[in-house]
Amino acid sequence: MRRSALCWASLLAALPAHAQFPPDAAIPDTGRLSILLIIYMSIVFFWAVVALFVYIGLFKAYHRLRRKYRERRKAVFRLGVELTLMEEPYEKIVEAFRPRRLGDLDISKEVLVDSIRHLTGDPQRALLRVAGDLGFVEHTLRRLKAGSRHTRGRAMEDLGLLHCSQAIVAILSIMDQESLDLKIVALRSLAAIGDPAALPYFLRAADTLPPTLIPRLASLMLEFGPKSHPYVQQLINQHGDEFPSLLFEELLKELAAGMKAPA
Amino acid sequence: MSLREFYDWGVEVTEFVLVYYFFILNSIYLLLSFVAFRTIYQHLLRNIYGGLEQLSRSPLTPAVSILVPAHNEAVSIAVTVNNLLHIDYMRFEVIVINDGSTDSTLEELKKGFRLVPADIPTAGPLDTQPVLAAYRSEVHHNLLVLDKKNGGKSDALNAGLNIARYAYFCTIDADAILEPDAIQRVMRPVMESPVRVIGVGGIVRVANGCRIEKGRIVEVDLPWSPLPVFQVVEYFRAFLSGRTGYSRINALMIVSGAFGLFERSLVVEIGGYRKDTVGEDMDLVCRLHDHMRRGGVKDYLIEFVPDPVCWTEAPSSVAVLSRQRRRWQKGLLEVLSEHTRMLFNPRYGWLGLFSYPFLLFFEGWGILLETLGYLVFAVGGFLGAIQTDFMIAFFVAAILCGTLLSLTGVLLGEMTPREYPKYRHWMRLIAFAVIENFGYRQLVSFLRLMGTIDYVRGKGEWGRMERSGLLRRKA
Numbered sequence: 001m002r003r004s005a006l007c008w009a010s011l012l013a014a015l016p017a018h019a020q021f022p023p024d025a026a027i028p029d030t031g032r033l034s035i036l037l038i039i040y041m042s043i044v045f046f047w048a049v050v051a052l053f054v055y056i057g058l059f060k061a062y063h064r065l066r067r068k069y070r071e072r073r074k075a076v077f078r079l080g081v082e083l084t085l086m087e088e089p090y091e092k093i094v095e096a097f098r099p100r101r102l103g104d105l106d107i108s109k110e111v112l113v114d115s116i117r118h119l120t121g122d123p124q125r126a127l128l129r130v131a132g133d134l135g136f137v138e139h140t141l142r143r144l145k146a147g148s149r150h151t152r153g154r155a156m157e158d159l160g161l162l163h164c165s166q167a168i169v170a171i172l173s174i175m176d177q178e179s180l181d182l183k184i185v186a187l188r189s190l191a192a193i194g195d196p197a198a199l200p201y202f203l204r205a206a207d208t209l210p211p212t213l214i215p216r217l218a219s220l221m222l223e224f225g226p227k228s229h230p231y232v233q234q235l236i237n238q239h240g241d242e243f244p245s246l247l248f249e250e251l252l253k254e255l256a257a258g259m260k261a262p263a
Numbered sequence: 264m265s266l267r268e269f270y271d272w273g274v275e276v277t278e279f280v281l282v283y284y285f286f287i288l289n290s291i292y293l294l295l296s297f298v299a300f301r302t303i304y305q306h307l308l309r310n311i312y313g314g315l316e317q318l319s320r321s322p323l324t325p326a327v328s329i330l331v332p333a334h335n336e337a338v339s340i341a342v343t344v345n346n347l348l349h350i351d352y353m354r355f356e357v358i359v360i361n362d363g364s365t366d367s368t369l370e371e372l373k374k375g376f377r378l379v380p381a382d383i384p385t386a387g388p389l390d391t392q393p394v395l396a397a398y399r400s401e402v403h404h405n406l407l408v409l410d411k412k413n414g415g416k417s418d419a420l421n422a423g424l425n426i427a428r429y430a431y432f433c434t435i436d437a438d439a440i441l442e443p444d445a446i447q448r449v450m451r452p453v454m455e456s457p458v459r460v461i462g463v464g465g466i467v468r469v470a471n472g473c474r475i476e477k478g479r480i481v482e483v484d485l486p487w488s489p490l491p492v493f494q495v496v497e498y499f500r501a502f503l504s505g506r507t508g509y510s511r512i513n514a515l516m517i518v519s520g521a522f523g524l525f526e527r528s529l530v531v532e533i534g535g536y537r538k539d540t541v542g543e544d545m546d547l548v549c550r551l552h553d554h555m556r557r558g559g560v561k562d563y564l565i566e567f568v569p570d571p572v573c574w575t576e577a578p579s580s581v582a583v584l585s586r587q588r589r590r591w592q593k594g595l596l597e598v599l600s601e602h603t604r605m606l607f608n609p610r611y612g613w614l615g616l617f618s619y620p621f622l623l624f625f626e627g628w629g630i631l632l633e634t635l636g637y638l639v640f641a642v643g644g645f646l647g648a649i650q651t652d653f654m655i656a657f658f659v660a661a662i663l664c665g666t667l668l669s670l671t672g673v674l675l676g677e678m679t680p681r682e683y684p685k686y687r688h689w690m691r692l693i694a695f696a697v698i699e700n701f702g703y704r705q706l707v708s709f710l711r712l713m714g715t716i717d718y719v720r721g722k723g724e725w726g727r728m729e730r731s732g733l734l735r736r737k738a
Contacts (some may be wrong), residue, residue: 035656250323
């Protein structure tokens, strides 16, 4: 009779809680523990399902709201990109990107960085100037010291896109302590900044990277253009064995093309 | 001991085995889900600063050969190939292998891409059925078409491997839709992993119900028909919870045949795809693991990328689903029986100690125990040997656990890109995560049992997979 009551309790699951079970709930009359295990599992699963259901609901609602809000705010700052493309006066562009509310800085920076990614020439230069004048660069540089590795990774990526040469020293100083994946992000960021002064550090990094990452390192070095070729040749001399033959061929082609190209 | 006592003892033992089987199985699933949740969360955060563009434009990013085996795929082949020719990747070639189609697959290709005969050597290190002709497109320099005698999917892939030029190859079903950045996403681990990555798989999503334009998914939506929605939940659970978890410990044994990327030289070295199994995709992954481990190489990875890379049409009728699931089960058992040396073999790492035994005892032969459970509960309940309250409690636990696992899959699906955007989608997915426990799961179990019987009888082959032609209808 007691077992039956317990089972129905778990079935109804209206008030399932461990505290509800009397201390002698181990079904002493049969000694079969399997039923007790099932009952406990039902209770745990029931609450897990409820918790997950609520979590998914909150997760979905939060992300939906956040996305909608950010999209609305992004639309405000996209005006700045349009003004840049229409070659409006610089002051107007700066004003369009200026954060107005709490949390706007991040959104405005995201719009700006995303546009820089896709633009070249004068519009890109104008946006880079805006990033400097509105303090986006300083803000991102501060994020290099963040506790979260993902925040640091994102900051490195953004600094690369912002062609921020002030960031080179900061990135190099933290690069050695970072994990392998962030080290690659740091190297990519340095390549995007494009200052050839960073190239010797790529060669130094090659000594600490696993062999499988050497081709990736070479591909990042090539981002610097022909100035990187002597360093790439040095990399080949030191780590030539790490390149798969097909990639090695491509690399040599690339270097040869650089030699033929007019200075 | 009287007969009645013996019977009661038998029921009690079976009950005990079933309960602990259920407990262990679901604990492992939950553990895998937990690992997957953490892994996917980290992966998504990393995606924000992933730098895919640099990877795709670099001259040193390895080129990829995309192999498309096609047998009677006239309905969708032109759209699929057109889609593949426009992916975002620096250097790639598309090789379509017409595997003795009896419909107008080849004509569709000739018409759509202005094919002309190509004088290229089609023989290679792998034995295949004779290649009748090779064609090159006049408009797309990177499109090749092989026309060969029918030999099955594995044979077609081997023929493609014989002429593939690049270091990595990717296989894709002729009715699948590739995400434009899919190759970049699967090549990233190859380029940026500290150890050698020899294979990569990604999540295959259900395209039924989505709005498709010019061979691309432009709006993610759920189908109205319930059967594909059940499969949406199931795919989320299997790919995101299961495979991400296995991949985390380098114990992934399956990379979906619908989409997978591998190192070509290694696959050729182990003799290409095996033709005598219907689980050629899983078999390849197992043999790759085997080859590496026997060669004493431990530092390698077969990875799973939780980004959506490929969309496919899920069966929308029970008959087609039945053929698919029976084939999957038969393939699973065939491959497991081929690689018994992996069982509890520490040489294979987590693969031998966890992944293989789990697949063997739970996913493979576990279906027999599941069936036994249904029988014992039905008969025992009828004869009064099992108390009704116990049966009800077990039933409730099973439903709650099934719901929990499916909800975890739905949550992971919501976290990854290309999620279902509307509240109604979310409500439906949650509803189906509950409803699937009342019929769909039992149906799948039954089909797995049939697949097991097919395996024992040595019966069963690929069978026909009718497509409604999502691509053609929406193109």
